[in-house]
Amino acid sequence: MTATTLFEKLWRAHEVVAETAETPATLYVDLHLTHEVTTPQAFAVLRGRGLPVRRPDRTVGTMDHSTPTVADELYGRVPIRLESAARQVREFEKNCAEFGVELLGIQHPDRGIVHIIGPELGLTQPGKTIVCGDSHTSTHGAFGALAFGIGTTEVGQVLATQCLLQRKARTLAVNVEGALGAGVTAKDLVLAIIQRLGVAGGTGSVLEFRGSTIRALSMDERMTVCNMSIEAGARAGLVAPDEITFAYLKGRPRAPAGAAWDEAVAGWRGLVTDPGARFDREIDIDAAGLAPMITYGTNPGMSVAIDELIPQRPGDLIHAKALEYMGLEAGQRMLGQEINTVFIGSCTNARLSDLRAAATVLKGRHTAKGVTLLIVPGSQRIKREAEREGLDRVFIEAGAEWRESGCSMCLGMNGDLVARGAYCVSTSNRNFEGRQGVGARTLLASPITAAAAAIAGRIADPRELLA
Amino acid sequence: MDPIRIIRSRTVVMPGTNIDTDQIMPARFLTTTTREGLGAHLFADWRYDGAGRPIADFVLNRAEAVGCQVLVAGRNIGCGSSREHAPWGLYDYGFRAVVSTEIADIFKNNSLKNGLLPIVVDERTHGWLVEHPGVEVTIDLEQRTLALPDGRQVEFPVEAFARVCLLNGVDETGYLLSQQDAIRAYEARTGK
Numbered sequence: 177m178t179a180t181t182l183f184e185k186l187w188r189a190h191e192v193v194a195e196t197a198e199t200p201a202t203l204y205v206d207l208h209l210t211h212e213v214t215t216p217q218a219f220a221v222l223r224g225r226g227l228p229v230r231r232p233d234r235t236v237g238t239m240d241h242s243t244p245t246v247a248d249e250l251y252g253r254v255p256i257r258l259e260s261a262a263r264q265v266r267e268f269e270k271n272c273a274e275f276g277v278e279l280l281g282i283q284h285p286d287r288g289i290v291h292i293i294g295p296e297l298g299l300t301q302p303g304k305t306i307v308c309g310d311s312h313t314s315t316h317g318a319f320g321a322l323a324f325g326i327g328t329t330e331v332g333q334v335l336a337t338q339c340l341l342q343r344k345a346r347t348l349a350v351n352v353e354g355a356l357g358a359g360v361t362a363k364d365l366v367l368a369i370i371q372r373l374g375v376a377g378g379t380g381s382v383l384e385f386r387g388s389t390i391r392a393l394s395m396d397e398r399m400t401v402c403n404m405s406i407e408a409g410a411r412a413g414l415v416a417p418d419e420i421t422f423a424y425l426k427g428r429p430r431a432p433a434g435a436a437w438d439e440a441v442a443g444w445r446g447l448v449t450d451p452g453a454r455f456d457r458e459i460d461i462d463a464a465g466l467a468p469m470i471t472y473g474t475n476p477g478m479s480v481a482i483d484e485l486i487p488q489r490p491g492d493l494i495h496a497k498a499l500e501y502m503g504l505e506a507g508q509r510m511l512g513q514e515i516n517t518v519f520i521g522s523c524t525n526a527r528l529s530d531l532r533a534a535a536t537v538l539k540g541r542h543t544a545k546g547v548t549l550l551i552v553p554g555s556q557r558i559k560r561e562a563e564r565e566g567l568d569r570v571f572i573e574a575g576a577e578w579r580e581s582g583c584s585m586c587l588g589m590n591g592d593l594v595a596r597g598a599y600c601v602s603t604s605n606r607n608f609e610g611r612q613g614v615g616a617r618t619l620l621a622s623p624i625t626a627a628a629a630a631i632a633g634r635i636a637d638p639r640e641l642l643a
Numbered sequence: 644m645d646p647i648r649i650i651r652s653r654t655v656v657m658p659g660t661n662i663d664t665d666q667i668m669p670a671r672f673l674t675t676t677t678r679e680g681l682g683a684h685l686f687a688d689w690r691y692d693g694a695g696r697p698i699a700d701f702v703l704n705r706a707e708a709v710g711c712q713v714l715v716a717g718r719n720i721g722c723g724s725s726r727e728h729a730p731w732g733l734y735d736y737g738f739r740a741v742v743s744t745e746i747a748d749i750f751k752n753n754s755l756k757n758g759l760l761p762i763v764v765d766e767r768t769h770g771w772l773v774e775h776p777g778v779e780v781t782i783d784l785e786q787r788t789l790a791l792p793d794g795r796q797v798e799f800p801v802e803a804f805a806r807v808c809l810l811n812g813v814d815e816t817g818y819l820l821s822q823q824d825a826i827r828a829y830e831a832r833t834g835k
């Protein structure tokens with residue numbers, strides 16, 4: 177047997193029909209995650225053709241993108257503020273009921289951001305192919321699953337056939353060595369990787385994150401890294417499963433149990449890139465030299481270490497246009513830049529460990545005057561867990577708004593928006609123009625950097641606030 | 644879907660680099676439950692001011708943009724969100740092809756499934772097109788060529804199967820549905 181990569185193994189195990197020069201492969205999908213925004217037109221196609229969902233047992237729905245984060249709206253005490261969002265929620269309920277798809281619906285105790293609840297419930301497992309009509313499906317690759325985002329037409333195809341037409345991706349190894357310094361998080365690591373690769377650097381490729389730094393990361397941290405693979409243009413991100421993965425999954429409600437667990441783990445152990453296997457490309461990252469990162473521009477590749485100056489790029493019109501939108505200047509220091517809003521949430525950084533990290537900075541402190549701090553847990557489970565630990569009290573005493581779970585201000589579809597021209601330090605994954613609201617200026621950072629900014633009212637080095 | 648073979652049109656040039664799908668179709672328009680009518684919201688935040696009035700010098704608001712089917716975008720287009728609303732909006736507006744040096748994977752897939760040709764050309768050709776807005780180009784999907792007004796022809800790659808589907812107006816879902824036997828056999832073999 178020739179040495180093969182993890183990607184190759186995952187690919188081969190799911191080939192229903194292999195690819196040829198004329199036709200792409202037909203690839204089997206083990207788990208299809210769905211949400212309210214990218215499915216209505218797909219269900220309409222099924223209805224139009226008179227087709228059922230082929231495998232409702234492999235399909236799970238939740239609601240996250242347009243759902244309210246205010247409890248009164250969520251629990252129906254007052255109507256959902258946005259009529260368009262309310263309509264989408266109702267339509268998804270109807271579609272799931274009609275087609276027999278399990279729905280962790282608007283008031284379900286297991287509801288949450290689709291990429292957070294998949295792992296949390298143990299639905300996400302090594303060796304699976306996982307798709308969702310959402311680009312951050314790459315998150316699930318942290319478990320050694322081949323997971324990628326698809327469009328709505330493809331959602332319809334998976335609903336109808338449990339398969340997708342796919343061309344094989346190229347492979348890119350991201351080798352990360354060295355220990356992350358105090359106050360330097362997985363978010364900072366992935367921002368540094370995207371800065372190195374560029375926002376199109378991963379196009380056509382599946383990234384496999386490897387090396388001692390990656391092996392030392394917790395599952396939450398690996399998810400943060402894989403989540404943002406798409407921001408380098410990659411089709412998917414992967415981390416080989418190991419003892420940390422198995423320990424995370426053991427006992428989760430939808431994970432295998434008993435004898436099935438032992439059998440599953442035995443199979444998962446083979447999901448590694450063989451020694452000597454060749455990648456199409458490799459890059460090396462030194463983690464030890466990294467500092468907390470922050471973005472200054474309008475794509476996730478435009479970032480600097482927090483104590484660096486915004487680079488000068490004479491003649492680079494893109495750079496100039498981004499800075500104009502952001503109201504920042506080349507050569508300016510990011511430290512000390514005034515900010516208005518802080519958002520701690522999203523599928524990148526709204527897991528319990530992220531909230532705990534933010535709490536270490538916020539505990540006993542208060543947000544600066546005029547700063548709005550919005551903290552939105554990634555799922556209802558995380559919300560309950562955080563409240564059990566008393567994190568909600570730390571947040572509220574620090575002046576934060578503590579909400580129900582959902583995507584919220586990551587893309588502002590539910591009406592949680594950043595004001596025009598305002599600066600928002602956000603733990604989410606995209607700083608595109610208008611992403612958090614028309615004219616909003618997003619600065620991407622880790623939860624502790626975001627928390628430090630909320631306290632200072634300006635960009636601050638979180639390392640100075642860590643006890 | 645209607646078959647596509649030749650697209651002959653003047654170009655609209657939008658030179659921004661890394662145009663993401665949030666720009667093409669801002670999130671607040673994703674609450675629709677149909678695919679029609681999205682052309683009205685295409686590039687909404689660049690096209691209209693805060694009061695919803697068209698911004699006169701934005702390229703899609705200029706008279707010469709009317710009827711153009713080919714969008715020449717700056718380097719790398721379609722990164723970000725998987726929203727198919729982006730190609731739906733471009734198609735609904737009237738575009739049939741998008742030309743750039745690099746096109747993000749999900750956007751490329753979504754476009755091919757909706758009769759919008761994603762065309763990747765070399766830097767030189769791209770540079771020329773950006774510098775010459777409004778020229779008439781001819782795209783031949785059968786030959787996989789883009790012809791410039793001076794007669795120069797450049798080849799572009801297009802996934803073989805998607806090309807056949809587009810040329811014949813066949814939809815991929817039908818092809819997948821025709822593989823039921825293979826899918827059943829796979830499920831039986833793997834215990835899925």
Ligand code: SF4
Pocket residue numbers: 240241289290291310312522523524582583586587604605
């Ligand atoms: S949190 Fe943001 S990035 Fe994640 S799924 Fe929701 S909208 Fe997408």
